[in-house]
Amino acid sequence: MQIRATNPEDKELRREAILDAAEQLWLTHPERLCNVADIATAAGLAKGTVYLYFRSKEELFLGIHERHVGTFFSRMKTRAQQATPMTLDDLFSVNRQFLLDFPAFLPLATLCHGLLERQIPLDIAFAFEQRTYTKLNEVVEVLRNHFPQTTQALMLQSYALFLGLWQLMRPTPLKELMKERSLLCACTDDYLQMLESALTSLWRGALTPEIH
Known part of the structure; x- marks a missing residue:
């Protein structure tokens, strides 16, 4: 019992x-x-x-996703709150280790975006987004101690790269066939390398003062 x-x-x-x-x-x-x-x-x-x-399995899996997001934000804040100056390499190191530690994050994040639109009650979805944006803004504030130009928009663009590149590069039978028939470049298998390259371009561009 x-x-x-x-x-x-x-x-x-x-x-x-x-x-x-x-x-x-x-x-x-x-x-x-x-x-x-x-x-x-x-x-x-x-x-x-x-x-x-x-109340449903959809809300349960959204709970897993929220736990992942909370862990990511917590790790980023912990590093940003250290006195040692933070570099872009440090920033990307946090990203890299998180993705390695939580292999379910990317597929589940992609799934949950669909659930939020179709199968999660609006009040539950809004509460989730409200909590997420509160944590996001906290991270933005501490990152500004190292990167003054950090904004909510920059963090959201980074997240879009996380998910967008993964969706393009994740192994599927279709992608294997595309590689076999030379429709898809076979040199794009290293997701983390591609992600860090894209993030480097994004962040360096955002952190470089505009020349008028």
Whole structure:
């Protein structure tokens, strides 16, 4: 018999356990959203317990995405708050390590953008965006200690590069066929290298004072 979590600490631990189980199932079967019953089994909980924390599997996977985003912002803030001057290489190092540590981030981020538009209630989607933009603005403020020209727009453009390049470069049967038939350049396999090259151009352009 399961013991119901009653205090905030226990509730948060159970919520995190549900997210952990769902993320592991996603990594095992990235081609589909696992159903709530499978997630409950993986977390060692009853299906009804999962619904106490998330109203749908779509909201649950949005919760994983929000946790990823929070971790990224936290890492960026931690580095930016250090007294040691921050370089673009330091900035990109945070990006690189995050993407290596959380392989589910890119596919799940892409999926969640669709969920926000079609399957997440508007009030839930707005609350998610509100929390995300609050954290984004906090990161912008601390990054300005090192890069005064940092703006919300620059961070959003960087995020667009994260997702856009991944969608163009991620391995698929179609892309393999395109390479075989010389329709797609086979030299573009290194996503991280391409990302850092694009980010370098973006940030150097944004940080270079305009000459009038």
